[in-house]
Amino acid sequence: MISFKVNGRAVNVREGTNLLKYLREEERLTSVKNGCDSGVCGSCTVLIDGKAARSCTLKVDKLQGKEVLTVEGLDESEKEVYSNAFAEAGAVQCGFCIPGMVLASKALLDINPDPAEEEIKKAIRNNICRCTGYVKIVKAIRLAAEALRESKHIRLNTCSSNIGQNWRRVDAVQKVLGEAVYCDDVFMEDMLYVSVLRAMKPRARVLSIDTTAAEALEGVEAVLTAADIPGENYQGYIFKDWPTFVPVGEMTRYAGDAVAAVAAETKELAEAAIKLINVTYEEMEPVTDAKYAMKSDAPKIHEKGNILSRTHVKRGNPEKAMAESRYVVKNTYRMPPIDHAFIEPESAAAFYDGDVLTVYAATQSITHDHHELCRVLGLPHDKVRVILHNVGGGFGGKEDLSVQHYAALAAFYTKKPCKYTFTREESLLCHPKRHGMELEVATGCDERGMLTFMTARIIADTGAYASLGTAVLERACTHACGPYSIPNVELEGFCVYTNNAPAGAFRGFGVPQSNFAGEANMDQLADLAGIDRWEFRYRNAVEPGMVLANGQICGDDTAVKETLLAVRDEYYRSKYAGIACAFKNTGIGVGLPDVGRCRIRIKDGKVVVYSAASCIGQGLATVMVQIVSETLGIDGSNIIFSQPDSLLCPDSGATTASRQTLFTGEACRRAALKLKAALAEKTPEELEGLDFEGEYSGVTDPINSSRENPVSHVAYSYATHIAILDAEGRVAKIVAAHDIGRAINPLNIEGQIEGGVVMGLGSALRERLVYEGGILKSRFGTLGLLRADEIPEIDVKIIEKNQSELAYGAKGIGEISLIPVAAAVASAYQRFDGIRRFELPLEGTPYNRKKVEE
Numbered sequence: 001m002i003s004f005k006v007n008g009r010a011v012n013v014r015e016g017t018n019l020l021k022y023l024r025e026e027e028r029l030t031s032v033k034n035g036c037d038s039g040v041c042g043s044c045t046v047l048i049d050g051k052a053a054r055s056c057t058l059k060v061d062k063l064q065g066k067e068v069l070t071v072e073g074l075d076e077s078e079k080e081v082y083s084n085a086f087a088e089a090g091a092v093q094c095g096f097c098i099p100g101m102v103l104a105s106k107a108l109l110d111i112n113p114d115p116a117e118e119e120i121k122k123a124i125r126n127n128i129c130r131c132t133g134y135v136k137i138v139k140a141i142r143l144a145a146e147a148l149r150e151s152k153h154i155r156l157n158t159c160s161s162n163i164g165q166n167w168r169r170v171d172a173v174q175k176v177l178g179e180a181v182y183c184d185d186v187f188m189e190d191m192l193y194v195s196v197l198r199a200m201k202p203r204a205r206v207l208s209i210d211t212t213a214a215e216a217l218e219g220v221e222a223v224l225t226a227a228d229i230p231g232e233n234y235q236g237y238i239f240k241d242w243p244t245f246v247p248v249g250e251m252t253r254y255a256g257d258a259v260a261a262v263a264a265e266t267k268e269l270a271e272a273a274i275k276l277i278n279v280t281y282e283e284m285e286p287v288t289d290a291k292y293a294m295k296s297d298a299p300k301i302h303e304k305g306n307i308l309s310r311t312h313v314k315r316g317n318p319e320k321a322m323a324e325s326r327y328v329v330k331n332t333y334r335m336p337p338i339d340h341a342f343i344e345p346e347s348a349a350a351f352y353d354g355d356v357l358t359v360y361a362a363t364q365s366i367t368h369d370h371h372e373l374c375r376v377l378g379l380p381h382d383k384v385r386v387i388l389h390n391v392g393g394g395f396g397g398k399e400d401l402s403v404q405h406y407a408a409l410a411a412f413y414t415k416k417p418c419k420y421t422f423t424r425e426e427s428l429l430c431h432p433k434r435h436g437m438e439l440e441v442a443t444g445c446d447e448r449g450m451l452t453f454m455t456a457r458i459i460a461d462t463g464a465y466a467s468l469g470t471a472v473l474e475r476a477c478t479h480a481c482g483p484y485s486i487p488n489v490e491l492e493g494f495c496v497y498t499n500n501a502p503a504g505a506f507r508g509f510g511v512p513q514s515n516f517a518g519e520a521n522m523d524q525l526a527d528l529a530g531i532d533r534w535e536f537r538y539r540n541a542v543e544p545g546m547v548l549a550n551g552q553i554c555g556d557d558t559a560v561k562e563t564l565l566a567v568r569d570e571y572y573r574s575k576y577a578g579i580a581c582a583f584k585n586t587g588i589g590v591g592l593p594d595v596g597r598c599r600i601r602i603k604d605g606k607v608v609v610y611s612a613a614s615c616i617g618q619g620l621a622t623v624m625v626q627i628v629s630e631t632l633g634i635d636g637s638n639i640i641f642s643q644p645d646s647l648l649c650p651d652s653g654a655t656t657a658s659r660q661t662l663f664t665g666e667a668c669r670r671a672a673l674k675l676k677a678a679l680a681e682k683t684p685e686e687l688e689g690l691d692f693e694g695e696y697s698g699v700t701d702p703i704n705s706s707r708e709n710p711v712s713h714v715a716y717s718y719a720t721h722i723a724i725l726d727a728e729g730r731v732a733k734i735v736a737a738h739d740i741g742r743a744i745n746p747l748n749i750e751g752q753i754e755g756g757v758v759m760g761l762g763s764a765l766r767e768r769l770v771y772e773g774g775i776l777k778s779r780f781g782t783l784g785l786l787r788a789d790e791i792p793e794i795d796v797k798i799i800e801k802n803q804s805e806l807a808y809g810a811k812g813i814g815e816i817s818l819i820p821v822a823a824a825v826a827s828a829y830q831r832f833d834g835i836r837r838f839e840l841p842l843e844g845t846p847y848n849r850k851k852v853e854e
């Protein structure tokens with residue numbers, strides 16, 4: 001046995017035990033997170049004799065006589081300092097990385113009470129945060145340092161009002177102290193662990209599955225295959241084409257396809273049992289190239305053929321405009337698939353509560369999960385309940401079912417609680433990615449630099465299953481023209497099945513790809529026309545009353561020119577500055593149902609807000625409380641945003657399309673107005689227990705509507721970014737100017753923008769997924785994620801112009817913050833070395849001189 005101390009308490013642990021496993025599963029110190037299990041992400045950071053160490057790669061054998069500290073073991077004054085510092089700085093989003101960040105900070109501050117910014121960044125360089133862009137984490141550490149050094153309390157921001165105030169997030173302190181519960185933190189009596197057998201063959205027929213040996217293993221309680229699905233085997237967001245398990249006789253379509261699952265008493269047993277399942281396959285050459293997949297003689301991946309969807313938008317006469325244009329550029333751009341790399345791997349726990357199968361999920365929509373689980377399980381809606389737990393980042397990658405149905409099936413059969421948490425490898429292997437795309441884009445202008453036409457042909461590799469691919473392709477097409485007035489356009493896109501991993505929603509939803517191509521063409525046209533790149537954009541940018549390329553008339557809130565003006569001086573001052581503009585829809589739009597809902601009730605004297613809208617780290621609960629507080633004119637401490645729960649909360653749609661602040665926010669405002677009217681007549685006590693419902697439905701027109709000026713989306717956000725390089729060609733600064741309508745919580749908005757900018761920088765400079773023959777070669781450590789000491793200065797400029805009463809004028813920010821980054825950086829490199837780059841990630845930069853994959 002090895003003897004050491006954990007948070008001051010002596011423990012004796014068997015040799016060979018992994019420290020992270022011991023801390024989480026034996027000690028239940030769940031502030032210590034498992035983000036990658038491979039020493040890359042830092043979410044498992046602990047202090048060992050005061051030094052930061054990654055517990056996932058450590059065996060206890062090295063700990064004899066040592067002291068291990070987790071966030072739970074901080075003394076009360078340190079807990080207060082770190083929780084106040086991180087909360088006040090706005091450094092907490094999904095929160096999954098934060099306890100590890102706190103301990104990495106403490107390791108630094110205990111020996112260096114007044115660190116320079118570079119020292120702070122170095123101290124946390126082994127801790128990856130995918131949400132915040134690190135800016136506010138660094139600020140939080142400086143705040144903590146000052147408080148500890150000078151033994152003073154951190155002054156808490158007091159807000160005099162609600163809208164436009166930097167309220168601290170309602171979930172921040174819990175997340176800093178590791179008290180916030182994520183699905184993998186759930187432990188229940190008699191809980192079983194689920195493991196799933198993946199085919200690892202991108203295109204093969206399943207000939208037989210023999211589960212005998214796995215079933216015979218002691219401690220295994222269920223072995224499940226397609227034959228055990230009580231409802232529908234196939235599920236999916238838009239098309240039901242994704243099998244829960246590939247049945248005998250059918251084809252696999254990508255390496256991550258599930259063939260069987262095991263529920264067993266321990267994780268190790270479940271994994272051992274999986275290896276005992278004998279599957280025979282007839283292997284075939286996978287189809288991994290989208291252009292080849294489009295050919296008529298390519299093998300069919302799905303019965304209906306390989307073209308999942310075609311999007312075609314045409315306005316005006318682009319052929320004629322091209323012939324008459326003074327300047328024309330035409331280029332082909334390519335972007336690889338990219339992983340979301342949220343730090344929390346997917347996890348779900350399922351159990352029976354009476355006769356209701358209850359699922360704890362970390363999802364972007366409990367309503368979608370609820371519908372799909374009922375289909376797979378063959379159960380009526382009142383026999384399944386989905387409750388949201390904290391979501392450690394999503395960015396679009398937690399829209400589809402991933403683990404939920406396997407945990408639920410295991411609980412259905414065993415009648416015991418069952419948990420299924422992806423390993424990081426499974427997370428990379430299985431969930432849908434950002435689409436790899438190829439775009440041919442032609443753009444023209446007249447001699448004054450006024451845009452005349454744009455055409456684009458887009459091929460999107462949507463991988464094995466539809467997921468949200470069709471909608472992603474639509475957004476790529478409808479946003480290809482950018483926030484400019486272009487009278488003649490033709491945009492054609494194809495979403496193509498291959499045997500690669502599925503591609504689906506990812507922050508930006510297809511627009512990062514088409515924006516990169518469109519903005520690169522703008523630069524080249526500006527250069528050809530002899531007009532500087534800022535001026536070219538300013539001349540062509542839309543204003544209120546003008547018409548977007550999709551035909552929609554710009555509302556009074558349109559402020560792309562204001563974003564351009566906000567960056568102008570710095571752009572002209574900087575030698576190597578690149579520029580890009582963007583726009584992005586708020587809400588699903590294009591004629592589809594798009595509804596935000598909430599119900600407000602006074603319960604035990606508090607105002608409780610019920611809505612099924614998921615917070616995936618963006619701060620939704622805080623913003624909803626601010627809106628209700630403003631509307632009712634009461635203090636926010638009297639308002640609670642209830643945990644989303646399919647039994648209690650009305651459907652408010654998915655957290656997608658940058659929609660929740662506007663849609664659920666407006667629903668909350670409407671419900672609060674009803675409560676306010678009632679409070680004018682009755683006391684809160686008399687209203688206790690009564691429901692006040694709010695609903696906001698965005699009414700829009702479908703793509704290719706016959707209307708001259710269709711309303712495709714209820715609102716758009718606009719942005720201009722400039723990227724400034726230093727003399728060595730490193731990105732020194734990003735200036736990000738955003739038209740966000742109205743900032744309900746400016747600190748939150750800044751955090752969203754900083755996080756989006758850094759994610760966009762990652763895709764510009766380094767990130768990609770590498771596949772060979774449909775098999776993923778990338779690992780978490782080779783994705784190319786940026787670390788704290790690689791982040792440039794980020795200057796956020798917020799433009800507020802929207803006078804709409806809907807959600808007090810808020811528009812979406814979640815996605816657009818990422819969209820123009822890559823194009824602005826490419827533009828800057830072209831000015832730096834004269835090379836126009838047509839592919840992402842950009843090659844030949846200090847970030848990517850040698851290949852990331854080795």
Ligand code: FES
Nearest residue numbers: 039040041042056
């Ligand atoms: S879980 Fe240990 S470094 Fe990621």
Ligand code: FES
Nearest residue numbers: 094095097129131
């Ligand atoms: S807040 Fe850091 S990973 Fe989400």
